[in-house]
Amino acid sequence: MLEIEDIKISFGRFGMEGVNLSVASDDYFVLLGPSGAGKSVLLEIIAGLTSPDSGKIRLNGKELTQLPPHKRKVGLIFQHPAVFPHMSVLKNILYPMKGIPKDEKYAKAKALAAQMGIEHLLDSGTAKLSGGELQRVALARVLASEPDLLLLDEPLSAIDSNLRVELRGLLRSLNKRGLPVLHVTHDYEEAISLATTLAVIENGKIIQQGRPEEVFAKPACEFIAAFAGEHNFFKAKINGGKISPLHFPEIIITGPEGIADGNAYVLIRSRHVVLTNQNPQLSTLNNFYGPVISVNPLRDGFEVEVGGSMPFFARITRESLEKLSIYPGKNLWACFKASSVEVIY
């Protein structure tokens, strides 16, 4: 359990005013915020690489605040993997191991490399590795130091998107094996995909915290609202390419081709949902009929909630609202293309 109490720091124009948070032992805690919100600084403070002006940090009941970085046992993965260029991959992974016999060290390094899928790279240098490979070397090396907590600073930002899903799975499984994680990112998709607890940081302050669904359903700031004001956001089960929302299992939504089976979050941006009065003869594969529940004015138009067996939200302009003469209680169709369904594993 990591407890952060009233951390304050200021340099230049940047300031952090009393950050409090706690990461439970089985938590995958994601701290989401725009660039410059103070996420990396907070991780550096926890790792002891930057000193706060005031505040306390405790890990499993032990006070860390005054400890030097090398005695804290909090593994930090930097945004740009700091894999040592003058050592081979194997040497990098062996580097933090202390006090165990040589053959055990090698066996442990091999096991970690296998876990990260970089076994074949052990003897190579680091100059020719890709971003994803470097990040996995960094992960294996951090795990070799047997940390009590894993700190991740935008670890997936320099990595190809298809590899990202794989690395996310890796991070999730590390967490499930009992390693608490504090992960900072500005990528909402990453946050949704990984978080068991989500907190939002802006201008050096934590402004919201809770389960991902809660945070996204009631965005407390513009940054989150920019993508989370999206109400067509839910957990779903995918089976044979068909998506059924967990809370509305009878509904079937068609997603983009080639989506994998399993549990995932689904996001359909409300500006991609089309409303029509007539039975639609459109190319859209998802067409749902129901009454208008509510019409909410937004800064740039209206958000219309269409009921039926499951509510869908559509964002339309005032002109469209008047043209279709939409009012609560009226029945109409809500339609969206399979390709506008975003699936986040």
Add this chain to the structure above:
Amino acid sequence: MNNRTFTLIFTAGLALILLFIVAPIVGMVIKTPLPRLFETIEDAEVRNSILLTVISSIIATLLIAFISLPAAWMLARKSFPLKRLVLGIIDLPVVIPHTAAGIALLGMVSRDSALGQFASSLGVNFIGHPAGIVMAMAFVSLPFFINSAREGFASVPQRFENAALNLGISPLKVFLTISVPLASRHIVSGAVMMFARGMSEFGAIVILAYNPMTTPVLIFERFSSFGLQYARPVALLFIIISIALFLLMRLLTKEPENVRN
């Protein structure tokens, strides 16, 4: 002025500079008959002086490297009050005349100074002793090493050091296993420069330890006692050895370190 004239002027300048460096040395080679050179190689006094010069400079370089490496790291990484003053002091030996440096050092270690008395109580005598030669060499050439090492440490991204600390490694071990290897090119090239500079020192040495004679002092001695003809072969031999050692060490530092990620 058109492009060609421009290039011509620049090339001419470069050619003039190269000629300025190479011509005296070539002249020396032409004017030294080969048998005289071989005679010089067989001259025990010359051989001993070359050995003394090379070994003294190596000792001076290793001594300074050992003491100042952590200091160079600190100068690269930390900011502290009066840092500019400290950097200025380190550069001082480059700007003061070396004979003046010799006089200053002599004052510090002479038999009636506190340090001199302390050293002689330990059986060390700087004046007219190889220890004085090492001291003079170290004094005049240490800026070459410290500045190069400092640049080297500054060029190592700090996140490598931070990552190592974060992995539970003590600061001293991080310094030895991360900072020094990653800055090694600068460190070695600084050492080579310092060594070469120490070998060629005359001004400070001649005051602190005229005897035993290092080769630059021997060249001066032969020139002033016997004339140009007698000084030239020794000078040529010393130049050849200096260039050979310099090339050898440059070769050792050739391979660039890859600090990509």
